[in-house]
Amino acid sequence: MPKGPIRRAQLIAPFGVGAMLVVRDGTSLITAGLDHWYEREDGSEAEDKSEFRVDEWRLAQSLGVDHFRLPPEFRKPNKGDGVLNAYLTLPFLRFPQWHFCSVCDRLKKSPLTERSKVKCPECESKKKTKYMAQVPIIAMCDRGHIQDFPWREWVHRSVKPTCDRPLRLVGTGSATLAGLSVRCECGAKRSLGGITEVDGDETRLSKNLVDKSNNLTGNSDSFFYCQCKRPWLGTEDSEPCSNHQLRGALLSASNVYYAQTRSAIYLQRGNGGELVSLLEQPPLSKLIDRLLRLGDDITPEVLREDRPQLLQDFSNEDIKIALKTILSAKDNDINTDDIEGDDPETRFRRQEFNVLRTERREDNLKIRTIQLSNYQPDIANYFSKIMLVDKLKETRVLTGFTRILPETDQPLQELQSLLWRKPPQKDSWLPAYVVYGEGIFIEFNESRLRQWLEKHGNEIYSRIQPLVDRYQKIQEQRHLRKRSITPRFILLHTFAHLLMNRLTFECGYSSAALRERLYVSDNPDAPMAGVLIYTAAGDSEGTMGGLVRMGKPDNFEPVVRSLLEAASWCSADPVCMEVGESGGQGPDSCNLAACHSCALVPETACEEFNRFLDRGVVVGDIKNRNIGFFAPHSLK
Structure with missing residues (x-):
C-alpha cells in the first residue's frame, strides 16, 4: 500500500473515516474504520492508548460515549532512545478497486488490500508492462454507503448478470460521461451518460440499469438498489439497504463525502x-x-x-x-437549567453563551470584559457586551459522515456505526482533535433587537419569507427536519460573515483561519443573540492575539464601520441585491443579498454551508435602507 503523511486534524475533516484521498503516486485510498487505529503495520497495538485520550464532558454526555481520542501520530525513535507508541500508522485501503488500462482499455478488479501497482494482464501477456489506473467513477447512496460502479450490471442491463468475460472502458474523446462506454467481449456495450443524474426521487442509475423491455413482470429485479457496501471497513460483503437508490459520481465530486462533526468550547465543571x-x-x-x-x-x-x-x-x-x-446534575457555573422550548443543540449552546458573557480566568478559558463606556457611544445602541476571549479550547469530534447531501435524518447511533466494523462494548470513544485559540464574543442589544422587529417586523418577514419557503420546500423534498429561520438568525449570521471578511484585512488571519459560532434563540423568556468569531490552532499555546486586539476600543469601531459601509453596496450590486430578492442565490438558493463579493466565506468558517444570509436585514435594501438593523450612517 502506498505510504504518505497526513495531518492529524485532517483525520477529523475532511479525510475522516470513509473519505477518499489521493496520495503522491496518484493512488486513490479510502480511510479505514476505527477498529485498527493505534496499531503498527505488523498488527501490534500501542503500549499506552491513554496518551491519546481526550475528555470533553459536555460532548461525551451529548454523544453518549465514554471519551474521545486524538488520532495517532507516527514517531520514529532516535538511536538508543526508547519512544512510547512508536511507529504507529493509520490503515487505508485501495478504492476504487476497478482499474483500467490506457493502452488496451481493459478493466480489472483488484483487492482492497492491494499494495503494489496493478499490471494490465492483457498487455503483460504480450510481454509489455503497463500499469493500470483506477477508474474515476464510483457509486453511492444517501445512507453513507459507497461501492465500485456496477460495470457488469450496467453493461449487461441486469441486476444479476451471468457473463464474466473481460470488460473494457472505451472513450470517444468527449469530455462528458456520455463519451465513455463500457464494453464486454460478449458484444454488450453501453454509454455512461446520465449515471450521475436524478429524476425526481429516483436516480438514473437505479432506475435505468435494467432493460425494462426484457422485464415485464415489474418485480424487484427491475430496479437496482444500493448493496450496502462498506469498503472502508475492509469488507466486500453486501446486504439489503432498505431500498435506497444508487447514484453514480465522479471520484473527485464534492458530494462524495461530508464529515459530520460536533464541536464544543471547553467549559470547566463547577x-x-x-x-x-x-x-x-x-x-x-x-x-x-x-x-x-x-x-x-x-x-x-x-x-x-x-x-x-x-x-x-x-x-x-x-x-x-x-x-x-x-x-452533580446541576452545574451552577454553567447554569444548565432547561429552558422550555429549547432543543438539545440550543441547550448545548446556551451553556457556552452563559459562560462567554462573563469574565473567566481558567486554564483553558480566559475572558476579559470591556466596559461599553470605553467604546464610542453608538456601540452601546447595538451591542450589550463585547468580550475578549484571550484563550479558548475547542474539541472537534467526528461523529459520522454522509454522502450526496451534507444534512441527514439518520439517528446519531446510525452515523456512529458507520465508523466501526465491530463497535467496542465498553469504553466507547470517537476520534477528536483539540485546538486552542482566541476570539471576540459579541452580544447584541436585546432591547434594540426587539424595537427593530416591532418597527420593521412586517417588512422584514415579508423580505425573508421567500428564503424560508424555499428552504422548507427543499427540506420536505429531501425528507429532512425543518428548522425555524428567523430575522434574528439571519441578522446574526450575516453580521458574522461580514465581520470575518473585514477582519481578514485588519488582523492578519486569512478568512479560512476564522470560524463563527452562533448563539441564537427567539425564546421571549430566554433570548440569545451572540456571535463568537474565533481562530484556533493545534498548538496548546494558542494563537498570537491579533484577533483579540481588534476587539479593543478604538480598533473595534472602525472595523464595524467598515463592514457596514462595504455591506451597503456590493461590487455585484444591483445584481446581487435584485437576484437575491427575485429568486434567491447561493447553495439551495437560500440566500438573498449575499454573494462571493460581499458575504460568503470559506465553508470551513461557516456553520450553515453559506446559507441564510442577507445584507438587507443588516443595512437595508435599495428600496428601504431603514429596515436594516444598523440604520444608515447611524454608527459614527
Whole structure:
C-alpha cells in the first residue's frame, strides 16, 4: 500500500473515516474504520492508548460515549532512545478497486488490500508492462454507503448478470460521461451518460440499469438498489439497504463525502481547581466511571485505596466537594437549567453563551470584559457586551459522515456505526482533535433587537419569507427536519460573515483561519443573540492575539464601520441585491443579498454551508435602507 503523511486534524475533516484521498503516486485510498487505529503495520497495538485520550464532558454526555481520542501520530525513535507508541500508522485501503488500462482499455478488479501497482494482464501477456489506473467513477447512496460502479450490471442491463468475460472502458474523446462506454467481449456495450443524474426521487442509475423491455413482470429485479457496501471497513460483503437508490459520481465530486462533526468550547465543571481536573483525567476518571456503571458508592476512601499517591495532598472533605462537582446534575457555573422550548443543540449552546458573557480566568478559558463606556457611544445602541476571549479550547469530534447531501435524518447511533466494523462494548470513544485559540464574543442589544422587529417586523418577514419557503420546500423534498429561520438568525449570521471578511484585512488571519459560532434563540423568556468569531490552532499555546486586539476600543469601531459601509453596496450590486430578492442565490438558493463579493466565506468558517444570509436585514435594501438593523450612517 502506498505510504504518505497526513495531518492529524485532517483525520477529523475532511479525510475522516470513509473519505477518499489521493496520495503522491496518484493512488486513490479510502480511510479505514476505527477498529485498527493505534496499531503498527505488523498488527501490534500501542503500549499506552491513554496518551491519546481526550475528555470533553459536555460532548461525551451529548454523544453518549465514554471519551474521545486524538488520532495517532507516527514517531520514529532516535538511536538508543526508547519512544512510547512508536511507529504507529493509520490503515487505508485501495478504492476504487476497478482499474483500467490506457493502452488496451481493459478493466480489472483488484483487492482492497492491494499494495503494489496493478499490471494490465492483457498487455503483460504480450510481454509489455503497463500499469493500470483506477477508474474515476464510483457509486453511492444517501445512507453513507459507497461501492465500485456496477460495470457488469450496467453493461449487461441486469441486476444479476451471468457473463464474466473481460470488460473494457472505451472513450470517444468527449469530455462528458456520455463519451465513455463500457464494453464486454460478449458484444454488450453501453454509454455512461446520465449515471450521475436524478429524476425526481429516483436516480438514473437505479432506475435505468435494467432493460425494462426484457422485464415485464415489474418485480424487484427491475430496479437496482444500493448493496450496502462498506469498503472502508475492509469488507466486500453486501446486504439489503432498505431500498435506497444508487447514484453514480465522479471520484473527485464534492458530494462524495461530508464529515459530520460536533464541536464544543471547553467549559470547566463547577469551580474546577486542581482536584477536579485530577478526578476528570485517567486513571481516576476510569475508576469513577466503573463505579458508576456498577452502582457502587463513590467515596474518598474508595478512591484513596485505588490511587493513594495521587490523592495524598487532599483531605477527604476536599475530595467530597470535588466529587459533588463532577457528579452533580446541576452545574451552577454553567447554569444548565432547561429552558422550555429549547432543543438539545440550543441547550448545548446556551451553556457556552452563559459562560462567554462573563469574565473567566481558567486554564483553558480566559475572558476579559470591556466596559461599553470605553467604546464610542453608538456601540452601546447595538451591542450589550463585547468580550475578549484571550484563550479558548475547542474539541472537534467526528461523529459520522454522509454522502450526496451534507444534512441527514439518520439517528446519531446510525452515523456512529458507520465508523466501526465491530463497535467496542465498553469504553466507547470517537476520534477528536483539540485546538486552542482566541476570539471576540459579541452580544447584541436585546432591547434594540426587539424595537427593530416591532418597527420593521412586517417588512422584514415579508423580505425573508421567500428564503424560508424555499428552504422548507427543499427540506420536505429531501425528507429532512425543518428548522425555524428567523430575522434574528439571519441578522446574526450575516453580521458574522461580514465581520470575518473585514477582519481578514485588519488582523492578519486569512478568512479560512476564522470560524463563527452562533448563539441564537427567539425564546421571549430566554433570548440569545451572540456571535463568537474565533481562530484556533493545534498548538496548546494558542494563537498570537491579533484577533483579540481588534476587539479593543478604538480598533473595534472602525472595523464595524467598515463592514457596514462595504455591506451597503456590493461590487455585484444591483445584481446581487435584485437576484437575491427575485429568486434567491447561493447553495439551495437560500440566500438573498449575499454573494462571493460581499458575504460568503470559506465553508470551513461557516456553520450553515453559506446559507441564510442577507445584507438587507443588516443595512437595508435599495428600496428601504431603514429596515436594516444598523440604520444608515447611524454608527459614527
